[in-house]
Amino acid sequence: MKKLDVLAFGAHPDDTELGCSGTLAALSKQGKNVGVVDLTRGEMGSRGTPELRKIEAANAAKILGLAVRDNIGLPDSEISNTRDFQLPIIEKLRQYRPHIAIIPAPSDRHPDHGNATSLLVDAIFYSGLIKIETKDPNGNLQAPTGRLM
Secondary structure, eight states: OOOOSEEEEESSTTHHHHHHHHHHHHHHHTTOOEEEEEEEOOTTOSSSOHHHHHHHHHHHHHHHTOSEEEEEEEOTTOOOOOHHHHHHHHHHHHHHOOSEEEOOOSOOSSHHHHHHHHHHHHHHHHTTOTTSOOBOTTSOBOOOOOOOO
16 A cells, blocks of 8 residues: 555546646655546547546656556546445545545536536545445455545
């Protein structure tokens, strides 16, 4: 497990690059452990393919100095605030245990972006609840997170 200082979430690959890449690069340059988790593979995007977006995300991770670049694989254009979609986010939060989470703005032209914000706000809260059980990649029970800023 790699503990992160900052974990940024985007609905699609390239969202964090467009929204906060300068901040992420600056934090990485300061020696902070910084990561990005994309919620979807961007399969509904009109420019590019999920395969191309994966390559672009890996290249961006190197340029930004990210310690982690991950993708949950939720269905693009179908993001909603359900427990089924919260659980993989909770698992990532418990895995990486960031001090700070950066999430999308609550209001945006793209429906996935606003829906992602609502989903992430609730998943961040629920990641601290002991009665919601999740397992790490090795099948071990995960501890709840502390308070995220």
